[in-house]
Amino acid sequence: MIFESHAHYDDEKFDKDRDLLIQELLSGRICTIMNVGVSIESTKTTIALAEKYAQVYAAAGVHPSDVDELNEENWLWLKKQTEHPKVAAVGEIGLDYYWEKDKTAQEKQKYWFMRQMELARECSLPVIIHSRDAAEDTMKIMQSIHAEEIAGVVHCYSYSPEMAKEFVKMGYYIGVGGVVTFKNAKKLKETAEQIPLTRILLETDAPYMAPEPYRGKRNDSGKLIFVAEKIAELKGVSVEEVEETTRKNAQELFRIEPFK
Ligand code: NI
Secondary structure, eight states: OOOOOOOOTTTTGGGTTHHHHHHHHHTTTEEEEEOOOHHHHHHHHHHHHHOOOOEEEEOOOGGGGGGOOOHHHHHHHHHHHHTTTTTEEEEEEEEETOOOOHHHHHHHHHHHHHHHHHHHHHHTOOEEEEESHHHHHHHHHHHHHGGGGGGGEEEESSSSSHHHHHHHHHOEEEEOOOOOOOOOHHHHHHHHHHHHHHHHGOOOBSOOOOOTTTSSSSOOGGGGHHHHHHHHHHSSSSSHHHHHHHHHEEEEHHHHOOOO
């Protein structure tokens, strides 16, 4: 069984067939889905999905590209959501300098990244970190706030294998998705090879990041099998071992009991 550690099924790209698709996935090979909030609004829709399906859990958080919407009023609301029984993580939070080149705006991302990390510490929840083109600042912030005391995953990992080992040293998991199946994904393939399987989580980031042979199409957790196969090939282990180990990793990180 596969634990989907990062999806956005509340995204409008699933408006036409959301329920059908989720039911199909959960009655098949997918045991659990972590649906991840990226904004105040999507934290609401994520929690609603988690309330509807026993096997769907929610991450509450605001993505670096959406931190402009945060203020003291909705911060209190966000904080309150961490008490919800189906909220199992704070995320996705972090830094994204690919889409944000402006220094002042980057400072704002750092501020809310740190605050959301502190929130996770306060409520003893793991974090789901989004970090793009911001390796150095992400690491600096994590070191300065002693992120090793907070559990978490660096999702959609895009940096070097060396950097991945630094995150692993801090106790973090590395989220590996469809990109690992791309021909030109040399760094991610090396990362998957070099870090232990006990530190890898399977993720789609659905509807985005579909693996080969579906690259560019709408992604869903059913396609995680292609990611599991590629990791198995890179590590010289069976697909079953990849599925089982990454499932246990996610259950341990998010403290979720197995369903089947
Ligand atoms: Ni995401």
